[in-house]
Amino acid sequence: MEREILDMRHTISALVLNQPGVLARVAGLFSGRGFNIESLCVAETLDPSVSRMTIVTRGNDQVIEQITKQLNKLVDIIKVVDFFGSEYVDREMILIKVTAESSSRAEILRITDIFRGKIVDVTPKSYTIEVSGDENKIRAIIDLLKPMGIKEVVRTGRVAISRGSKGI
Amino acid sequence: MKKTGAQILLESLQLEGVDTIFGFPGGAVIGIYDALLNSPIRHILVRHEQAAVHAADGYARSSGKVGVCLVTSGPGATNTVTGIATAYMDSIPVVVLTGQVSTGLIGNDAFQEADIMGITRPCTKHSYLVKDVKELARTIKEAFYIAGTGRPGPVLVDLPKDVIADSAEFNYPESVNMQSYNPTYRGHRGQIQKAFKLILKANRPLIYAGGGVISSDASEELTAFARTLSIPVTATLMGLGCFPGVDDLSLGMLGMHGTYRANMAVTNCDLLIAVGARFDDRVTGKIDGFAPNAKIIHIDIDPTSISKNIRVHIPIVGDAKDVLKKINKLIQEEKEDWTSIRREWLDQILKWKNTYPLAYEQKDVIKPQYVVEKIYEITKGDAIISTEVGQNQMWTAQYYHFTKPRTLLTSGGLGTMGYGFPAAIGAQIAFPEKTVIDIAGDGSIQMNIQELATVAQYNLPVKIAILNNRYLGMVRQWQGLFHNKRYSQTPLEVSPDFIKLAEAYGAVGLRATKPEEVVPTIEKALSISKAVIMDFVVEREEDVYPMVPVGAPLKEMLLV
Numbered sequence: 001m002e003r004e005i006l007d008m009r010h011t012i013s014a015l016v017l018n019q020p021g022v023l024a025r026v027a028g029l030f031s032g033r034g035f036n037i038e039s040l041c042v043a044e045t046l047d048p049s050v051s052r053m054t055i056v057t058r059g060n061d062q063v064i065e066q067i068t069k070q071l072n073k074l075v076d077i078i079k080v081v082d083f084f085g086s087e088y089v090d091r092e093m094i095l096i097k098v099t100a101e102s103s104s105r106a107e108i109l110r111i112t113d114i115f116r117g118k119i120v121d122v123t124p125k126s127y128t129i130e131v132s133g134d135e136n137k138i139r140a141i142i143d144l145l146k147p148m149g150i151k152e153v154v155r156t157g158r159v160a161i162s163r164g165s166k167g168i
Numbered sequence: 169m170k171k172t173g174a175q176i177l178l179e180s181l182q183l184e185g186v187d188t189i190f191g192f193p194g195g196a197v198i199g200i201y202d203a204l205l206n207s208p209i210r211h212i213l214v215r216h217e218q219a220a221v222h223a224a225d226g227y228a229r230s231s232g233k234v235g236v237c238l239v240t241s242g243p244g245a246t247n248t249v250t251g252i253a254t255a256y257m258d259s260i261p262v263v264v265l266t267g268q269v270s271t272g273l274i275g276n277d278a279f280q281e282a283d284i285m286g287i288t289r290p291c292t293k294h295s296y297l298v299k300d301v302k303e304l305a306r307t308i309k310e311a312f313y314i315a316g317t318g319r320p321g322p323v324l325v326d327l328p329k330d331v332i333a334d335s336a337e338f339n340y341p342e343s344v345n346m347q348s349y350n351p352t353y354r355g356h357r358g359q360i361q362k363a364f365k366l367i368l369k370a371n372r373p374l375i376y377a378g379g380g381v382i383s384s385d386a387s388e389e390l391t392a393f394a395r396t397l398s399i400p401v402t403a404t405l406m407g408l409g410c411f412p413g414v415d416d417l418s419l420g421m422l423g424m425h426g427t428y429r430a431n432m433a434v435t436n437c438d439l440l441i442a443v444g445a446r447f448d449d450r451v452t453g454k455i456d457g458f459a460p461n462a463k464i465i466h467i468d469i470d471p472t473s474i475s476k477n478i479r480v481h482i483p484i485v486g487d488a489k490d491v492l493k494k495i496n497k498l499i500q501e502e503k504e505d506w507t508s509i510r511r512e513w514l515d516q517i518l519k520w521k522n523t524y525p526l527a528y529e530q531k532d533v534i535k536p537q538y539v540v541e542k543i544y545e546i547t548k549g550d551a552i553i554s555t556e557v558g559q560n561q562m563w564t565a566q567y568y569h570f571t572k573p574r575t576l577l578t579s580g581g582l583g584t585m586g587y588g589f590p591a592a593i594g595a596q597i598a599f600p601e602k603t604v605i606d607i608a609g610d611g612s613i614q615m616n617i618q619e620l621a622t623v624a625q626y627n628l629p630v631k632i633a634i635l636n637n638r639y640l641g642m643v644r645q646w647q648g649l650f651h652n653k654r655y656s657q658t659p660l661e662v663s664p665d666f667i668k669l670a671e672a673y674g675a676v677g678l679r680a681t682k683p684e685e686v687v688p689t690i691e692k693a694l695s696i697s698k699a700v701i702m703d704f705v706v707e708r709e710e711d712v713y714p715m716v717p718v719g720a721p722l723k724e725m726l727l728v
């Protein structure tokens with residue numbers, strides 16, 4: 001069996017009981033065992049007693065195997081799926097507050113349009129833009145807006161879902 | 169009819185088969201203590217909450233049942249942390265009931281409030297804060313279920329004072345239904361088949377047995393497996409007793425202070441069959457040097473233990489008992505003369521045994537090994553032995569030949585000084601008729617010495633054998649070997665007179681200073697139906713050998 005010894009980024013989805021303390025258990029597991037978290041999103045599923053977490057982490061095969069096993073071992077975790085190597089869609093939303101002087105307002109609007117973003121707040125000196133997309137798209141819009149002067153950025157972290165008709 | 173939370177708690181415990189709990193009262197749990205007066209459950213009043221957990225742990229290890237302890241909020245709860253971590257590291261089923269401030273006060277830095285769930289999250293298998301008395305019965309049911317099934321471990325239940333006082337209808341659930349917790353007991357047939365084929369082909373197979381064999385009550389199956397195929401067995405500290413230590417196939421313990429033959433067998437085997445063990449660093453030494461020529465089969469109920477430290481070739485997730493049963497069934501079909509097939513391998517192991525047997529020389533001063541050996545001989549291996557931590561622990565592992573499971577209680581994973589005495593109390597409560605001996609160091613025994621009051625109060629005939637070297641001996645040994653004998657803070661310049669101390673608590677104290685006094689002292693102690701401290705004044709600078717230095721491969725043992 002070929003094993004990946006390089007650190008790779010993995011997107012892991014977990015169904016967890018919607019109970020206080022679950023997030024602390026997951027966070028504690030990562031910090032206590034020295035695993036890294038690049039992002040973590042949690043929210044309720046259609047069943048209010050169950051939440052779904054999307055965790056983006058990085059590690060070699062052995063580390064990732066431990067992470068998924070350790071997550072599975074937590075009593076409050078129902079199911080764990082590592083999307084690595086499978087077909088899935090991931091998205092992230094970002095809110096960007098960018099300096100918008102009269103000279104640059106048109107350009108910013110055009111960029112926002114190209115990225116199918118929305119202006120969600122306007123002041124005489126700034127625009128706040130909402131964009132969602134995969135990592136490349138988010139990075140691209142940030143790069144394009146940087147020269148205008150970005151004041152603030154807030155990202156949701158990634159959520160992911162498998163392609164095809166089956167749920168996890 | 170409605171019942172109070174306290175009543176519900178105690179009746180739930182009874183329905184779980186609990187007849188004894190270990191604890192220490194306080195304001196947050198005063199309601200439970202009041203209800204205890206009307207309950208048939210026996211409460212053992214310890215003198216420190218750490219000891220309550222260790223005692224519940226010793227009760228659990230010796231009996232196989234879930235141990236239970238009860239403490240108050242705040243300092244009562246924080247005092248349990250070392251006990252909980254000890255049980256967690258060794259996978260011992262314990263339910264820890266902690267008082268908590270009333271729900272309305274939680275988070276307010278109320279008097280005697282501690283976030284004990286938060287503090288113990290990394291060292292519990294699971295934990296609960298009961299916020300509604302209606303949830304109490306189900307929570308207790310789940311706590312016992314989680315503690316005792318799968319890979320066992322401590323479960324903490326935090327009980328706010330108002331929840332205990334509140335009332336509800338009491339319906340104890342018959343069964344547990346948890347969608348998120350479902351340990352795998354049955355080993356995968358295909359994997360077992362693969363393992364079986366490998367076992368038949370191996371020339372130099374070796375069984376490496378851990379505490380999982382004991383917690384799954386699989387000793388019989390393991391013994392049958394080893395004997396039928398003539399496969400030698402080495403055990404971890406936690407596994408000692410799961411295979412008769414006096415059997416010709418027994419190699420004793422492996423690892424840092426393992427026997428020469430065990431470590432050489434690991435290094436040279438071509439198939440390592442790990443059962444209920446987790447490749448701890450004290451066992452493996454340098455990973456690359458551990459079983460370098462072997463295929464590895466790993467049977468364990470906890471998937472996270474498999475391929476954590478070392479890649480294994482055939483993982484089998486499941487209960488050791490179930491898996492070994494299935495393997496044994498397959499073996500029955502193979503009618504080979506295994507003893508002659510193994511001749512060469514077993515002869516080699518015998519050679520290793522004869523080259524460097526465990527040895528010491530008893531001269532004028534009492535050797536600690538001699539004391540342990542005599543305790544073994546006099547008890548005929550039929551006692552429950554607990555240990556403290558340090559040299560005393562390692563000499564016990566080496567010189568007391570454990571022949572039955574659940575007869576050694578020792579803190580393997582956490583290495584907790586102060587564990588042995590309260591654990592012995594727990595075992596003595598579980599087995600009032602048995603001889604229970606804590607083989608102790610002069611340092612460790614002082615970490616829970618206050619429990620002498622507990623043994624006095626309940627007339628527990630627990631015996632303590634102090635291997636008194638007036639050192640924190642194991643640390644001194646390391647300083648001797650790796651720090652140019654710079655004995656920084658390891659000489660115990662002052663200790664109490666243990667004889668007088670025993671007497672002050674109403675126990676008996678006996679001292680032996682010469683080798684010829686060792687046997688009479690042990691015999692006398694065992695004839696007394698009270699607690700006895702035996703103070704063996706031993707060779708001060710005796711070291712534990714063999715020893716594999718940290719980071720070295722197993723074959724590089726320092727020998728005497």
Ligand SMILES: Cc1ncc(C[n+]2csc(CCOP(=O)(O)OP(=O)(O)O)c2C)c(N)n1
Pocket residue numbers: 556557558559560561583584585586608609610611612613635637639640641642643
């Ligand atoms: C609570 C705790 N503190 C510190 C240690 C580190 N430690 C390991 S062995 C040891 C010495 C124990 O001395 P003693 O009980 O006299 O046993 P000996 O080694 O002399 O037999 C120490 C301090 C430990 N294991 N546990």
Ligand SMILES: [Mg+2]
Pocket residue numbers: 609610611635636637638639640641
């Ligand atoms: Mg000592």
